[in-house]
């Protein structure tokens with residue numbers, strides 16, 4: 151796996167319930183690299199769980215910590231990095247993702263709701279979990295698509311299947327030599343049918 155582009159071998163983005171942490175760990179194992187979750191980095195800095203940061207200090211304080219944790223991780227972590235679902239809402243964070251291999255783990259409403267269950271430990275889902283997940287998906291899907299180098303569908307698939315598809319997508323990027331944005335910045339995308347009928351979309355790293 152190439153890390154010539156510097157930083158993490160892959161940065162996983164997607165909404166809560168996309169499977170970023172589970173898939174990220176499997177992917178890191180498969181690639182023989184370490185795994186880091188930005189939520190855990192924030193918790194280590196704050197000395198308390200994400201939920202407590204939201205309750206004690208508020209979402210804005212969490213976002214400040216998250217922005218700093220993501221910036222450090224993009225700089226220093228060379229394994230697989232999973233970002234909290236809302237990290238890419240920050241324009242500075244989006245800018246920092248330029249040139250990194252960003253993998254959008256796409257999930258539909260029904261699978262996302264199944265995976266988050268009652269939303270325990272996820273302050274943004276308090277209340278009506280299904281309605282909250284739907285709102286987040288509607289608002290954020292275009293943002294995830296905008297930063298993604300590679301998009302992998304996760305609906306109806308096991309974390310192992312998704313991790314294998316991400317690994318093969320990364321190998322394809324290596325083969326294609328997509329390590330840096332093109333000077334023209336024009337970008338492109340291709341769609342390759344997967345063995346089980348889903349599609350993986352690659353676009354130029356930005």
Ligand code: S3P
Pocket residue numbers: 164165166167170189200233234235236237271272273274
């Ligand atoms: C959030 C997602 C959570 C965590 C926090 C806020 C969000 O991470 O960062 O609760 O804004 O979507 P996961 O996506 O890993 O659950």
